[in-house]
Amino acid sequence: MSQVTLRLLRFTYKKLKENLTVSDSKTLFHDQFPYVIPGLYKRIVDEMLVELNLLNHQSEFTLDCYFCVGLTEIFNELTEGYEPHEHVKNLFSALCKSTNFKDDEIVEISNTTINEHQNKSLEEIFNLVIEKSSKKPLLLKDFNVRYLQDIN
Secondary structure, three states: OOHHHHHHHHHHHHHHHOOOOHHHHHHHHHHHOOOOOOHHHHHHHHHHHHHHHHHHOOOOOOOOHHHHHHHHHHHHHHOOOOOOHHHHHHHHHHHHHOOOOOHHHHHHHHHHHHHHHOOOOHHHHHHHHHHHOOOOHHHHHHHHHHHHHHHO
């Protein structure tokens, strides 16, 4: 067995037992994405890797459709201009997998959510967020009212 295979098996076992450390996630990321990343993009990937890893340690975090849209859209914006462009999908996949997220699932949920919200007004989208939110809907409702008043 190769060293990379042994390392992946060790981390897979650790993933099942406990949360990965940031160091573990970075090691897994570099095993899954063995290419050189240009300086600016390396910094972006490192920051996203740390933040995604920290999310996994929060007991209250739930992966919902708005998180998926946010993650994919931010990633796409921040990696715009990345060369070679054909590495971007693999970069996102490695980032997700090394932090215990399923990249295909996130992209699918994101695309579905964007399509569902495409022809809705801002007010309708806010109401959907309130309905789908399981956390403090009154605060979201208050924000909705204040925000809509500010833009009118």
